Amino acid sequence: MPDEAQYSGENPKDNLYIIEFNDKGGVHKQCFGGSKPCRYLETFHKGIESSQIRENVIVFAHGWHHNAEPNDKNLDTFRTFINRLNARTPQYTGIYLAWRGDSSDVIFTDKTDFEALDFYTLWNRNSVAAHIGKNGANKFFDMLTSYQKEGKIRNIIGIGHSMGGRLVYFANKERIKEPNNNTFFLLINPALTDEDMKEVLMYDVKKINNFPRTIVVQSESDIPITFGYDLIHPGDESVGDSWAITHDLNACQNNNDKCLSCLKAKSNGENP
DSSP states (O other): OOSOOOOOOOOOBTTEEEEEBOTTSSBOSBOGGGSSBOOHHHHHHHHHHTTOSOSEEEEEEOOTTOOSOTTOHHHHHHHHHHHHHHHHOOOEEEEEEEOOOOSOOOTTOOSOSOOGGGTTHHHHHHHHHHHHIIIIIHHHHHHHHHHHHTTSOSEEEEEEETHHHHHHHHHHHHHHHOTTOOOEEEEESOSOBHHHHHHHHTSOOOEETTEESEEEEOBTTOHHHHHHHHHHSTTOOBSOOBOSOOTTOOSSGGGOHHHHHHHHHHHTTOOO
8 A cells, every 4th residue: 555645635625624634744745546635734724814714723643554544443433422422412523643554465364453564564554654753744743732731721731542533643742742842642452561651651741620631541452452452562561451342342331231322411411
């Protein structure tokens, strides 16, 4: 799979913007198929200046095997998530940080998070995710922080799953340590080791309204991270030790009826 944009360049809809990085950390200049220029950042700037960007900005970086294809499951789920938030309180703008999560798409395999036949791409994609974080996504978060200081954005929430968690972490490693930073980070089953986070874990990380500013949710039953990282990082442990979830982070494990009923009640404003 070549290092090319998958985004068509259509105008943002559902209050969702797409920023798509190449493997070197820059944003793609041509949209899918090279049919027209992709002006990701210009489109976002226009949204800011025209007040189309809402006060709460949620940034999501996908992981391995995903990208900005229109039918990508992560993109579709994130769009649904933003729509559901805005259905209740129209205060949210979503930003989907896309990159080439698949460097090889083996024929006859479906789009899962654990495609055994292209497992060898884990090494390279792991390295690229960190590189994009340090050399591209970091500048984008700098821009968001500037807008926040100008009062054009109120809250910034950075979310990363799997290698997307690795990307978000390395994009914000120094920001997490800054005492006056008010960005909240949620890393879900991130492709990180204890050694990766050693420097940050030494800090007394600031809380916002007595709530942790950075939360890492990791699962012991996460095969791609625990098994995969044992191979590419021998001797290191993946960070975190939660038992309750798998790599996909389903809110209700095995569609538990009681859990689903609770979520439904909560979404309706009830107190179960």
